[in-house]
Amino acid sequence: MADGRTGTxxxxxxxxxxxxxxxxxxxxxxxxxxxxxxxxxxxxGVTGPDQYDGLIPVIFQEPEDVxxxxxxxxxxxxxxxxxxxxxxxxxxxxxxxxxxxVAQQVVAQNGSVGPSLNELKGYALPFDITYDIHMRSRLRxxxxxxLKYMGRYIWAYGNIFFTDNEGDERxxxxxxxxxxxxxEVVEFSDRTIGFTMSIRVEGExxxxxxxxxxxxxxxxxxxxxxxxxxxxLGG
Numbered sequence: 061m062a063d064g065r066t067g068t069x070x071x072x073x074x075x076x077x078x079x080x081x082x083x084x085x086x087x088x089x090x091x092x093x094x095x096x097x098x099x100x101x102x103x104x105g106v107t108g109p110d111q112y113d114g115l116i117p118v119i120f121q122e123p124e125d126v127x128x129x130x131x132x133x134x135x136x137x138x139x140x141x142x143x144x145x146x147x148x149x150x151x152x153x154x155x156x157x158x159x160x161x162v163a164q165q166v167v168a169q170n171g172s173v174g175p176s177l178n179e180l181k182g183y184a185l186p187f188d189i190t191y192d193i194h195m196r197s198r199l200r201x202x203x204x205x206x207l208k209y210m211g212r213y214i215w216a217y218g219n220i221f222f223t224d225n226e227g228d229e230r231x232x233x234x235x236x237x238x239x240x241x242x243x244e245v246v247e248f249s250d251r252t253i254g255f256t257m258s259i260r261v262e263g264e265x266x267x268x269x270x271x272x273x274x275x276x277x278x279x280x281x282x283x284x285x286x287x288x289x290x291x292x293l294g295g
Contacts, residue, residue: 064158066181067224068266071142074189074232075120077222078137078261082213084118105205106133106197116206132252133197133206141190145262148186155181160272179272184264191261194242196254203253207239214259234261 084101089111100108100115108116109131119136159175166176195206217235224230242254 064156065179065226065270066155067226067228067230068181068269069184069222069224069230069263070265071139071189073222073224073230074220074261074263075137075139077220077230077232078191078234079118079120080222081220082210087112087115101135103206103209106202106209108133133195133199133202135206135210136194136196138192138194139189140192140258141188142265143188143190145186145188148262148264150183153183155183162272166275175275177272178275179270181270182268184266186262186264189261189263190237191259193257193259194254195256196242196252198251198253200253203255207255207257210257214257220261232261232263234259 079099082101084099086097087100088095089098089100090096091111098112099118099120100112101118102115106116107114111131117131117134119134121136121138157178157180160177160179163175163177165173167173193210195203195210197203197206214234214236217233219231220234221229221231237258237260238256240256240258242252242256244252
């Protein structure tokens, strides 16, 4: 922001940022006679269900959810781990310090003019956030095209983008950890073909909100004599 403030970010921002970075958009669809908002993405050469107007459904699953097949082809995403990244931790300092919005202009003892209150925010805590992106289809060719499309955004490494609560765009590095086969062949008519891309995002999470503190208007000077006795304050 122009006033020096920076926004806060949390898990849901990275979840949404991952989905929208590879081109998924919110779409209104009708399920069980109800209109709902769901994410979907257009992938050249792959046709999705009619309910999504040919787009590919993007399903975000919580790690504890049991997979439900639903529509094919589709992309489902699960967040598998959130791990502290102590190598990127800044134990001291602050993200910003600016005049609070409710502050008044006051005169300090030395004659300078400044705000009566300051707003300050500590650094967000660094975390590695791991996602598994599952691409499923009935046909091998469609699964290959889905993998090719996703690989354009994260191949070895890439970035995910989103807008924080102050309206600023954020970008975070994401690394491809692995690509695994996701073929499930029970009967030919029921088979699913696909891949899982596991990625790791070097993210950060804000667990605390900004705080407002009064400004110091004069430096205190102690004229008390030092004590000669050990263990007593001033000695």
